[in-house]
Amino acid sequence: MSEALVEVNHLKKYFPITTTGLFTRTIGQVKAVDNISFRIRAGETFGLVGESGSGKSTVGRTMVRLTDKTDGEIKFKGIDLYNTSHAELRELRPKMQLIFQDPYSSLNPRVRVGDAIGEALLDHGLVHKSEVRDSVLETLALCGLSSYHIDKFPHEFSGGQRQRIGIARALILKPELIIADEPVSALDVSIQAQIINLFRSLQEERGLTYLFISHDLSVVEHLCSRIGVMYLGSMMETASRDDLFRNPQHPYTKALLSAIPIPIPKLKRERIVLRGDIPNPANPPSGCKFHTRCPYALELCKQQIPELRNVGSDHYVACHLV
Numbered sequence: 473m474s475e476a477l478v479e480v481n482h483l484k485k486y487f488p489i490t491t492t493g494l495f496t497r498t499i500g501q502v503k504a505v506d507n508i509s510f511r512i513r514a515g516e517t518f519g520l521v522g523e524s525g526s527g528k529s530t531v532g533r534t535m536v537r538l539t540d541k542t543d544g545e546i547k548f549k550g551i552d553l554y555n556t557s558h559a560e561l562r563e564l565r566p567k568m569q570l571i572f573q574d575p576y577s578s579l580n581p582r583v584r585v586g587d588a589i590g591e592a593l594l595d596h597g598l599v600h601k602s603e604v605r606d607s608v609l610e611t612l613a614l615c616g617l618s619s620y621h622i623d624k625f626p627h628e629f630s631g632g633q634r635q636r637i638g639i640a641r642a643l644i645l646k647p648e649l650i651i652a653d654e655p656v657s658a659l660d661v662s663i664q665a666q667i668i669n670l671f672r673s674l675q676e677e678r679g680l681t682y683l684f685i686s687h688d689l690s691v692v693e694h695l696c697s698r699i700g701v702m703y704l705g706s707m708m709e710t711a712s713r714d715d716l717f718r719n720p721q722h723p724y725t726k727a728l729l730s731a732i733p734i735p736i737p738k739l740k741r742e743r744i745v746l747r748g749d750i751p752n753p754a755n756p757p758s759g760c761k762f763h764t765r766c767p768y769a770l771e772l773c774k775q776q777i778p779e780l781r782n783v784g785s786d787h788y789v790a791c792h793l794v
């Protein structure tokens with residue numbers, strides 16, 4: 473089994489809630505990420521799933537230091553990213569790239585796509601100016617785009633092509649880890665499949681490691697080898713894809729899986745409908761955060777936070793009943 477490329481230990485990210493006015497003061501905290509731990513092995517695709525507001529995107533942004541952590545540790549290749557020199561961090565940055573759901577928002581409409589893809593190479597001083605165009609052309613081809621796209625502007629591309637541009641911008645830096653945050657959510661189903669296939673072929677070719685963040689378990693099923701399920705900033709279950717889909721243990725995971733449509737009309741799956749909405753992360757429920765919506769909640773669940781416990785090979789569940 474390969475070693476961990478990434479280790480996230482007891483990560484917390486709290487956002488302060490402040491009053492407005494002349495003298496601002498902190499009156500509370502939104503616990504977007506609340507003490508989560510996981511590992512990603514070199515060459516694997518780890519999926520992070522959960523409803524909107526579960527904190528999964530904040531995990532990704534904290535890992536590449538787009539936002540600072542509140543507590544905990546993030547290690548990349550054994551190096552603590554929050555406790556290393558500026559020079560070392562600068563060297564590591566190209567190796568960890570983030571791809572967003574909407575690459576269009578991060579592209580300057582007045583900058584040609586070739587320049588947008590190549591600029592990071594120059595920023596990081598990775599190649600001489602004279603070599604940038606060749607690198608861009610090579611990366612465009614890898615991402616299924618043509619050489620004539622190099623001089624086009626972002627508005628001339630379709631949604632799927634823009635996501636290919638987003639992938640090319642990350643890929644040109646020769647990263648080892650790509651964090652893809654809902655990269656196919658805004659695309660049509662047929663285009664989603666093409667982009668997922670592109671992620672897969674790039675992984676085979678380049679030996680990439682992915683953290684794939686999505687609210688859609690059926691998308692994650694196609695790409696990920698291991699999956700973590702988040703709810704309200706906490707990790708509820710982690711397991712291999714096969715284990716999670718065949719033998720889910722946490723009531724929240726079971727509810728998420730029951731909502732996936734089955735393509736065969738004759739087969740019916742009993743849908744578990746969760747009561748209520750996801751609670752306010754500024755005021756999360758006591759004990760197990762899922763107890764307000766869990767059909768099996770006990771009195772104990774309101775009082776005691778369940779620990780993430782091993783229930784079999786590489787399968788971890790945070791539930792008092794398991």
Ligand code: SF4
Nearest residue numbers: 760763766773791792
């Ligand atoms: Fe439900 Fe209790 Fe398990 Fe939480 S700990 S998922 S409330 S049974």
